[in-house]
């Protein structure tokens with residue numbers, strides 16, 4: 001019986017680009033280059049749920065972290081993450097290793113080190129004269145998105161300390177090397 005007993009967790013859209021907001025994906029289905037690295041290292045994968053599809057469906061607009069920052073959305077994120085934490089618990093109990101979590105930097109939900117905030121991006125869209133004006137009102141912040149924030153807290157509450165990394169949503173191919181280094185170092189470290 002062959003198995004590595006090592007597992008990595010990934011944001012949903014790394015394995016299913018179809019979940020991203022329309023017009024925002026740089027690969028058609030799976031992010032193959034990342035999956036190839038995971039395969040080379042003999043890691044299993046757990047696909048995290050996509051919180052934005054569950055909350056807003058496939059006709060959603062791009063939103064910012066502060067727009068998603070409601071008690072309801074945070075509780076929904078925790079609800080869908082609890083079964084994931086239970087899986088981590090089950091694997092951990094029999095000595096399997098969870099190598100880490102790969103999120104999506106820039107996302108209001110799945111950002112790890114970067115997310116986006118809206119300076120004044122709310123109210124009627126007619127308050128804005130141009131698309132550029134809306135785009136200009138969005139700023140980058142060095143924080144996790146709501147979903148990852150809740151995931152980190154749930155893991156801490158359950159006594160797990162996992163390393164996290166985010167792929168750069170603006171240019172996903174720019175992150176291949178850093179994800180490889182992250183996975184190699186955390187696989188070797190265990």
Ligand code: SF4
Pocket residue numbers: 011012013014019020021049050051052053104107109110
């Ligand atoms: S970044 Fe997160 S919320 Fe956005 S599409 Fe991917 S899985 Fe869904």
